[in-house]
Amino acid sequence: MVNKPIVEFKSVNYSYDNQGYQIKNLDLTIFKNEKVGIIGANGAGKSTLLKLLLGLLNPLYGEILFNDILLNKKSLSRVRDKIGYGFQDPDNQLFMPTVYDNIVFTAKQKKIPEDKCREIADKVLLDVNGEELIDKPSYKLSGGEKRVVSLAVALSNEPELLVLDEPTVGLDPKSRRKLINLLNNRQETFLITTHDMDMAYEVCNRVIVLYKGEVVADGSNIEIFTNKELLTKTNLEMPLQLLYGV
Numbered sequence: 001m002v003n004k005p006i007v008e009f010k011s012v013n014y015s016y017d018n019q020g021y022q023i024k025n026l027d028l029t030i031f032k033n034e035k036v037g038i039i040g041a042n043g044a045g046k047s048t049l050l051k052l053l054l055g056l057l058n059p060l061y062g063e064i065l066f067n068d069i070l071l072n073k074k075s076l077s078r079v080r081d082k083i084g085y086g087f088q089d090p091d092n093q094l095f096m097p098t099v100y101d102n103i104v105f106t107a108k109q110k111k112i113p114e115d116k117c118r119e120i121a122d123k124v125l126l127d128v129n130g131e132e133l134i135d136k137p138s139y140k141l142s143g144g145e146k147r148v149v150s151l152a153v154a155l156s157n158e159p160e161l162l163v164l165d166e167p168t169v170g171l172d173p174k175s176r177r178k179l180i181n182l183l184n185n186r187q188e189t190f191l192i193t194t195h196d197m198d199m200a201y202e203v204c205n206r207v208i209v210l211y212k213g214e215v216v217a218d219g220s221n222i223e224i225f226t227n228k229e230l231l232t233k234t235n236l237e238m239p240l241q242l243l244y245g246v
């Protein structure tokens with residue numbers, strides 16, 4: 001069976017300041033059930049791409065579709081409802097007083113009863129091995145705990161697509177391993193930006209390389225990390241080495 005597209009970027013361009021493009025003519029289709037990693041140097045445009053998908057930024061040209069729905073002001077809340085997003089900086093996400101309040105924020109907006117909210121929070125915290133954090137004040141969380149809670153928030157609306165911006169940053173090796181195991185057991189489609197190549201290799205089945213706002217390589221994780229030919233699409237010899245200087 002052929003998988004259906006879940007996300008489509010069609011000739012998307014974005015510029016923060018009209019001086020140059022941070023996303024250039026981006027054509028990208030992500031299919032249901034894919035586990036996609038986006039890698040690229042600092043400033044390559046990874047977070048910008050995610051913000052466009054979430055409607056936090058609007059394309060200057062081009063269009064973005066989610067499940068065949070054109071992303072615009074009218075469809076935005078319907079689309080957002082289906083996407084779980086883990087911010088690059090969890091402090092931007094955890095604005096409520098306690099972990100519990102953060103997780104059930106959206107559910108409460110939808111007037112879901114308290115006992116059901118508690119069920120949701122218990123379930124997602126169990127999923128991320130963070131049960132003991134439920135009543136903790138947000139300001140008392142460690143950096144790694146914030147990451148875990150941010151992931152729980154992202155999972156709280158049973159998303160069709162999980163979007164995580166550099167999810168392993170700040171995690172100790174044990175917490176990082178837990179996250180990798182967790183992602184390997186998830187069923188939803190996901191899109192992750194990361195500099196953690198080993199994580200991308202382990203959890204993704206497709207990897208996209210962004211370079212100055214353009215896709216310069218796109219293939220299975222094994223191809224991308226092992227096949228030099230595939231990485232020379234744009235006259236960049238050994239882009240991974242060029243991209244990262246390693």
Ligand SMILES: Nc1ncnc2c1ncn2[C@@H]1O[C@H](COP(=O)(O)OP(=O)(O)OP(=O)(O)O)[C@@H](O)[C@H]1O
Pocket residue numbers: 016017022040041042043044045046047048049
């Ligand atoms: N709010 C902003 N205003 C102006 N320029 C911005 C803004 N945010 C990002 N940029 C610029 O857009 C480009 C892409 O930034 P983006 O944050 O998408 O990169 P990234 O690939 O996520 O980088 P990193 O790996 O460092 O998180 C960079 O050149 C950055 O300086």
